[in-house]
Amino acid sequence: MTAPRLIGCHECDLLQRETDLPDGGTACCARCGAVLYRRRPRTFDRALVYAVTAAILFVIGNSFPVLGLEMNGDTIETTLYSAGRSLYDQDSRFVAVLVWVTTIVMPGLDIAAMLYLLLPLHLGRRPPGVVPVFRLLHAVRPWGMVEVFILGVLVTLVKLAHLAHAIPGIALASLSLLMFAIAAAASSFDDHEFWLRLDRLGAGVPAGPPAAGAEARP
Numbered sequence: 001m002t003a004p005r006l007i008g009c010h011e012c013d014l015l016q017r018e019t020d021l022p023d024g025g026t027a028c029c030a031r032c033g034a035v036l037y038r039r040r041p042r043t044f045d046r047a048l049v050y051a052v053t054a055a056i057l058f059v060i061g062n063s064f065p066v067l068g069l070e071m072n073g074d075t076i077e078t079t080l081y082s083a084g085r086s087l088y089d090q091d092s093r094f095v096a097v098l099v100w101v102t103t104i105v106m107p108g109l110d111i112a113a114m115l116y117l118l119l120p121l122h123l124g125r126r127p128p129g130v131v132p133v134f135r136l137l138h139a140v141r142p143w144g145m146v147e148v149f150i151l152g153v154l155v156t157l158v159k160l161a162h163l164a165h166a167i168p169g170i171a172l173a174s175l176s177l178l179m180f181a182i183a184a185a186a187s188s189f190d191d192h193e194f195w196l197r198l199d200r201l202g203a204g205v206p207a208g209p210p211a212a213g214a215e216a217r218p
Helices: 043-063 080-089 093-122 130-143 146-159 170-188 191-200
Strands: 006-008 015-017 026-028 035-038 067-071 074-078 165-168
Touching (some): 035 191, 043 080, 043 093, 043 170, 043 191, 074 080, 080 093, 093 130, 093 191, 146 170
Antiparallel strands (some): 006 015, 067 165
């Protein structure tokens, strides 16, 4: 007979048995009432689709010009990386590093971590190093600030309108869509469902994410 799965509440650390839920159901902590997990159909597949879409948009957004300026017959185009490089060359090194980290490094790690975790499971395999990558995913997610960069570009477009002809590049559209793709992937990534899938592979991984105050083991 299979022992019942246990899950720790993230709010009060109460360890309690999991229960099967109907589609759309929600399990709450018996002590504090905090939400433990939900049953949302096909969240895993949606998260994978959004993550792949985000990866494609991320590559396009970093490969093509974000903005072009046409002045006196000359056109200057800049990519996401070259925008930070220009700041670096102008002795604004802290701002340049901040741009690179929040718009390239952290979103890239976020997308790569999701694909690393989701793709092998979709193929019926357990990816190695699940726990460190899972923790990395949740650590880098708050630092991705593509939306702040997009807002800055839009402000720049308005301010440069009377000085030069600003030409939005294909990367600007890709990065704008990337914001929504990453947000959709994050909201669709169900931690509980992810660990349940790992558990079904019979690899000895706990059925739930590491509970507060408990040590997770691969």
